[in-house]
Amino acid sequence: MPLYTCSSQRGLISLSNKARISRAITDVHCKVTAAPPDFVHVFFFDSDPAELEQSTAAAGDRPPRFQLFGSIRAGRTDETKHALVSGMTERVADILAVNASEVGMSTRDVKAQWVMEGGDVLPEPGEEAAWLRRHSEKLAESGS
Amino acid sequence: MTTCTCFIQEGLIPGSTEQRLAGGIREIVKRNSIDEDVQMTWITIPEGYGWTAGKPSTSSVVSLMTRDLKQSLRIQVMRSLCDLWIEHTRCDINEIIVSVLPLNQE
Numbered sequence: 449m450p451l452y453t454c455s456s457q458r459g460l461i462s463l464s465n466k467a468r469i470s471r472a473i474t475d476v477h478c479k480v481t482a483a484p485p486d487f488v489h490v491f492f493f494d495s496d497p498a499e500l501e502q503s504t505a506a507a508g509d510r511p512p513r514f515q516l517f518g519s520i521r522a523g524r525t526d527e528t529k530h531a532l533v534s535g536m537t538e539r540v541a542d543i544l545a546v547n548a549s550e551v552g553m554s555t556r557d558v559k560a561q562w563v564m565e566g567g568d569v570l571p572e573p574g575e576e577a578a579w580l581r582r583h584s585e586k587l588a589e590s591g592s
Numbered sequence: 593m594t595t596c597t598c599f600i601q602e603g604l605i606p607g608s609t610e611q612r613l614a615g616g617i618r619e620i621v622k623r624n625s626i627d628e629d630v631q632m633t634w635i636t637i638p639e640g641y642g643w644t645a646g647k648p649s650t651s652s653v654v655s656l657m658t659r660d661l662k663q664s665l666r667i668q669v670m671r672s673l674c675d676l677w678i679e680h681t682r683c684d685i686n687e688i689i690v691s692v693l694p695l696n697q698e
Binding site for chain 2: 449451463466467470471474475485486487488489490491492493558561562563564565566567569587
């Protein structure tokens with residue numbers, strides 16, 4: 449956590465651009481939140497063109513061709529969320545050489561206490577350093 | 593209705609192991625009196641589609657959605673899911689991310 453997903457029609461994002469986008473999303477997340485990169489997961493999905501057509505018809509206009517969605521820990525300020533969305537949208541659009549309006553993004557808050565990573569319940573935002581220290585000590589003691 | 597969505601990286605977990613993991617998840621849910629059954633969904637992330645820390649990912653993400661639980665029980669269930677994953681996939685503890693989310697997240 450965070451888990452960012454990027455959905456688009458098959459073939460629109462090359463494997464090399466997937467690599468670049470994953471690094472860009474990780475970079476933006478870490479710069480904006482000061483969280484360590486090891487927490488950041490980015491998964492890509494090929495969306496079904498039929499589903500896209502349906503959503504287009506429902507929306508009544510053309511939706512973004514690239515959809516980013518971030519499950520992030522609750523407790524981030526609106527300002528932080530805005531910086532994440534604008535930073536990632538801009539970087540992804542730049543990598544794909546498309547207009548930023550082609551990239552849509554939303555986030556969902558997930559309470560840290562609902563998630564376990566590395567065998568420990570996640571820290572609240574801002575408490576990562578102490579968590580990482582305790583986690584490293586625990587792994588060292590267990591010989592992992 | 594309890595659901596469990598598992599994101600796994602292509603080629604890392606064979607189908608036979610998936611079945612054992614699904615059985616283990618159902619057993620954990622039953623043993624902790626959370627629900628009688630679990631609706632499982634497996635999503636395989638193709639090679640090149642999953643990234644962690646900007647590098648190819650070897651992580652699995654297991655997301656259980658169920659009724660709201662006391663935090664102590666939630667932690668117990670999350671620990672059991674981590675142990676299950678390590679036992680059957682031989683993954684490192686840092687390669688398993690587990691969440692237990694309430695169905696009503698308000």
